[in-house]
Amino acid sequence: MVVASTRYNALTVDVEDYFHVAAFDTTVSKQQWPDLPQRVVRNTEILLQQFEVHQAKATFFILGWVAERFPQLVQKIHAAGHEVASHGYAHAKASVQSQSEFLQDIQRAKALLEDITGSPVTGYRAPSFSIGKSNEWAFATLQQAGYLYSSSTYPVVHDLYGTPDWPQQPYKRTEGIWECPMPVLNKAGKQWPIAGGGYFRLLPYWLSKKCIDSYLKQSDSPYMFYFHPWEIDPQQPRFASAPFKSKFRHYTNLDRMEAKLVRLLQDYQWRSIREVFQPYFV
Template identity: 85%
Template sequence: MQLAEPRCNALTVDVEDYFHVAAFDATISQTQWHSLPQRVERNTDILLQQFADHQATATFFVLGWVAERFPQLVKKIHAAGHEVASHGYAHAKATVQSAAEFQQDIHRAKALLEDLTGAAVLGYRAPSFSINKSNEWAFALLQQEGYLYSSSTYPVVHDLYGTPDWPQQPYKRDEGIWECPMPVLNKAGKQWPIAGGGYFRLLPYWLSKKCIDSYLKHSSSPYMFYFHPWEIDPGQPRFNQAPLKSRFRHYTNLTRMEAKLVRLLQDYKWRSMQEVYQPYFA
């Protein structure tokens, strides 16, 4: 009896440095970024090697600010067979931008990434999943700028983001663009975040795996995982002046993350969003 092929899941990486995160917005200003130690290239190189070792391909949502300073890194990601997508240019939340500012940001990032790779950039992820009912106009601008899909919503309740009453499955919006929300697990009348990020780093691996397995068993939609290169870097500089809550979220279990990621790569089959979601986009 021939065994069924394991289900392909979408592996995504938000390529930004440790000082770009929204949790430090009030601690580090954008004018300081250039003067801080840059660690994103080193960390992303480690991920590229891990992905190669485990025959995994991914979608890298690259911040334009990073691409401008590390063009060879973007070319390396593309040359390794991964999908290069856009995380915007300056890591500004879409909820704090005007429509004109947002359009300029997504246009600048897309043009920069396409110049570096020579390939169309089709995907976009808003920093901090910051598209919601207050700025649905963003979808029309993404479509206008030539993006095929967005992965910018998380249907959960969270203090920093969340669209709990929006669709949980990939869907084509009236603006003509696909939205691929982050997966959630529906349990006990609540939508639980199971797509990675800080939750994966904070929770024990067995619990994350149990949640993923339950999702794969009960949902026909693709499973998608996301994280950041800085999450495997316990040696990154510390911002001790940041609020306690922000430091807890950012620094907890950095020493354990890479080993947990390796287990994830071993336990599941991973491909880029373009490949996993192709049946929807076709």
């Protein structure tokens, strides 16, 4: 196997099920979640196998709702040497919660994950990158809850999130917590989203790879990639009543994602945020 880059980059997985995604907030209620077919264990275990084959380590931002129901999955992730981090408990956007609600959510998730693994949980990612100018208090709240870093901002223009005028490199906030924003490619006077997720699924692999390589040439910071376990699962149940845009974003190329992910694992070397960004955190 020929590795295109020996530079370590950060691999991250937002561990949630297909029905948790914000795109289906108006289609599926939280009360329905327990009664829906659960696919997250199957899909995450496939990822763990692929990561082992390709000697990749990752940060798993695990939803507390998932951890509470499948603690053995969390233990398996931890035992395999990956970083266990928090995705909050109930997949509520930070931007729609009050400060007290947010604190309760992130404390509950952190305590749950630490009880399962027996190890400190220091990282957090907000659902839908939902920390921005309207709720900067979230950083102080995360620091209060005992987190070391957040990876909750994306410096792009997007219809659902985005902090285009915020820093593009890891930086320590005045609140005392580190923020590791998602990477963007600066080209033609614009900031292009290249961090994975739906863009990686929708675009051809050669284009994603070209963007990653360009980023590695122009940036001193490590590259960071993110995706979800449901993205490798074309057999997941479908919500026919969901809005067209939501269905297009969620279901397109599910059948191609795992093969593209394997190519990504082969072409680059991957480690957790805790390892890759450790020089920043000291």
